[in-house]
Amino acid sequence: MPAPSWEDADAFLQLDDFAIEASVTPQEGVSRTIRGIFDDPYLNAQLGEYEADASDPRLTCKETDVADLAEQDQVQIGAKTYYLLTAPQPDGTGFAVLRMAED
Numbered sequence: 001m002p003a004p005s006w007e008d009a010d011a012f013l014q015l016d017d018f019a020i021e022a023s024v025t026p027q028e029g030v031s032r033t034i035r036g037i038f039d040d041p042y043l044n045a046q047l048g049e050y051e052a053d054a055s056d057p058r059l060t061c062k063e064t065d066v067a068d069l070a071e072q073d074q075v076q077i078g079a080k081t082y083y084l085l086t087a088p089q090p091d092g093t094g095f096a097v098l099r100m101a102e103d
Helices: none
Strands: 019-023 034-038 041-049 052-053 058-062 075-079 082-086 095-102
Touching: none
Parallel strands: none
Antiparallel strands: 019 034, 019 075, 034 058, 041 052, 058 095, 075 082, 082 095
8 A cells, every 4th residue: 555645754764763674585586675663662461460561673664665575574773683473564644553572
């Protein structure tokens, strides 16, 4: 789905604001650099006296930059390597979310 004509997706992905550069590598492709907004929220679930701690790293980026990615493709952010848990999840605005797990 193309980005709405009234928005410029690149305006949201300026490196001097919130965006970072990440290297993505499709399983059968060549590594390339994209820009996105990285988030790694901490999750703490409690069930009675038991607690489960987890993180949920994700990268929001332009849908056109990641359309060819699939589950298990590699994403390098800084010194950390992640793998995609699912295919990119488009949000209907020209952006997609990459849900990842740390290697």
